[in-house]
């Protein structure tokens with residue numbers, strides 16, 4: 244997961260390959276609660292690991308369920324099965340509506356004293372209609388803040404009061420279908436001896452989510468009948484029974500981003516778009532109907548029981564006018580697809596967007612406008628006209644050749660056409676779906692990067708979303724930014740480069756390690772480091788069996804992390820690096836680090852030879868005295884003794900060899916910015932590099948919050 248303040252997405256172009264999506268949030272949290280209410284142990288396979296399932300699991304543990312999470316994405320829940328929950332308890336629900344609403348209803352019917360609260364936004368999300376329905380039944384629930392909103396207290400310390408079950412329980416269905424879901428999952432607890440009827444007041448929105456609830460209830464032994472989605476009957480004698488084991492489908496709403504990706508991006512050469520594993524056309528999730536909307540816009544979607552394949556079809560996409568009541572979450576993805584359409588797209592009947600993680604209609608309108616779109620918003624609709632010129636300047640038509648290996652892939656839309664697209668820093672409002680759907684704007688025909696603020700908000704449903712995105716997208720190599728940090732020994736290059744990479748979410752290349760490993764491998768193979776062995780050492784360097792794993796360096800099966808860090812290893816690296824064929828042999832390996840979303844590379848010739856097109860080159864230096872002192876401290880802290888004078892002599896000798904060798908000598912690139920950090924702290928040096936980087940970005944620094 245990217246935990247950076249922002250993530251800059253370079254312009255992206257083609258797609259290929261396969262993604263495995265995480266489990267559905269809606270199914271995961273429903274299954275967890277149903278398992279908790281059941282008799283017996285339920286093994287839940289492919290459970291989504293996310294913020295929202297985390298709060299549910301923690302709450303279930305607190306109320307006395309046995310939760311075994313030792314099996315990766317498989318979790319075992321031993322339910323209460325008629326036992327009273329542990330109480331009193333204070334339960335934190337984060338911003339998970341799928342935990343807050345159903346748990347409120349279930350705990351009210353289980354008895355005990357509970358306080359349920361969440362993050363500030365959760366306290367702005369309505370729950371009054373559910374509480375009203377529970378109060379009708381006789382439950383005692385008090386608001387601890389504002390009426391109609393969490394936090395709240397369930398005051399059943401003396402047990403569940405006598406419930407008024409003879410008349411139908413009435414609940415509004417036009418604000419959130421989660422209220423009805425909550426009642427449907429809780430009321431079987433009260434239906435042991437008599438049937439319980441629920442009547443929906445107003446038109447029920449998001450019926451597909453209710454369909455999921457009914458299907459899952461059936462898996463746990465409760466068969467609910469309904470008349471036209473307005474009247475639901477839970478039969479007398481209902482009793483939760485664990486199904487033993489259950490699989491969670493991949494999340495259909497998460498699939499929408501990759502379906503859209505297949506519709507927007509051209510296929511890499513020889514590939515047929517993108518394949519999604521874990522969900523198929525007969526999914527029980529309502530958001531699978533996003534496929535129909537994507538097809539209407541031009542996507543070519545095929546699928547089986549557990550997979551989908553998507554290719555670009557009509558291009559530009561076709562604008563649509565759609566009632567999105569049946570796909571409220573996935574419809575946000577359509578709003579971004581609309582940027583690539585041939586006219587104005589209208590998405591209707593989306594009032595529920597206003598009460599989600601944020602006011603999604605307002606958020607989408609604001610951010611789409613930043614990209615150059617013309618947007619009209621109403622109480623329950625949004626209308627999007629793409630940035631000027633992106634409609635009439637379509638990219639390759641259907642069937643046109645996609646980028647090939649030797650011709651770099653081109654932008655999703657037109658090449659070189661004037662465009663109204665603007666570079667934008669997308670504010671994400673702590674809303675995972677805003678972050679994920681706006682990543683699709685990086686396929687813009689203007690070839691502009693897109694900044695996604697607070698990318699870790701995707702943790703709510705898809706913590707590794709950006710990793711999954713990068714694994715199936717391609718772009719021209721020169722679109723992938725590289726920051727080069729070169730300089731003499733012990734100037735702090737590695738320290739600063741690693742910190743800059745961490746702050747930007749970029750990959751990190753320690754090119755010195757390549758030479759250190761090569762020298763070690765040569766010596767271990769009995770080859771002296773000299774010109775006489777150059778060809779053999781170069782051949783070895785070409786096929787180094789090296790892996791970088793979790794901070795460890797592995798050569799073959801051997802952990803050489805410490806062995807390559809000695810002063811002697813540095814000196815050997817300097818010798819081996821002076822052999823021209825060895826340098827040539829290591830070029831490809833170094834280039835292979837240039838991958839999405841970007842790279843920070845440290846070494847001696849990053850800016851001069853390896854990445855001459857890098858948009859930022861820094862030559863980091865410090866006085867020899869300062870560098871010797873730093874290296875001394877570094878060694879002492881690792882428990883090695885050393886004399887500052889010897890260290891200084893060694894590093895000066897190394898610098899002299901590195902600067903005077905015939906190939907790729909150590910020197911600042913012509914366009915490098917020199918940073919003498921003799922008197923700077925590490926943070927100051929890092930901030931200076933980041934400030935130079937920001938100066939090269941097309942978007943302004945985002946305002947905090």
Ligand SMILES: Nc1ncnc2c1ncn2[C@@H]1O[C@H](COP(=O)(O)OP(=O)(O)OP(=O)(O)O)[C@@H](O)[C@H]1O
Nearest residue numbers: 732733734735736737738873877920923924925928
């Ligand atoms: N202002 C500073 N900037 C960077 N590093 C600093 C600074 N002050 C102290 N240091 C320390 O200097 C030491 C040397 O840094 P580092 O190993 O990153 O240098 P390097 O240039 O990568 O060395 P080498 O050339 O051997 O790879 C580290 O212990 C680091 O913490």
Ligand SMILES: Nc1ccn([C@@H]2O[C@H](COP(=O)(O)O)[C@@H](O)[C@H]2O)c(=O)n1
Nearest residue numbers: 754755756758816817820846847848901
């Ligand atoms: N791009 C590079 C990086 C390193 N070297 C040589 O390797 C030696 C060790 O490098 P460290 O950064 O790990 O200390 C260094 O002294 C150089 O001789 C290089 O040539 N090019």
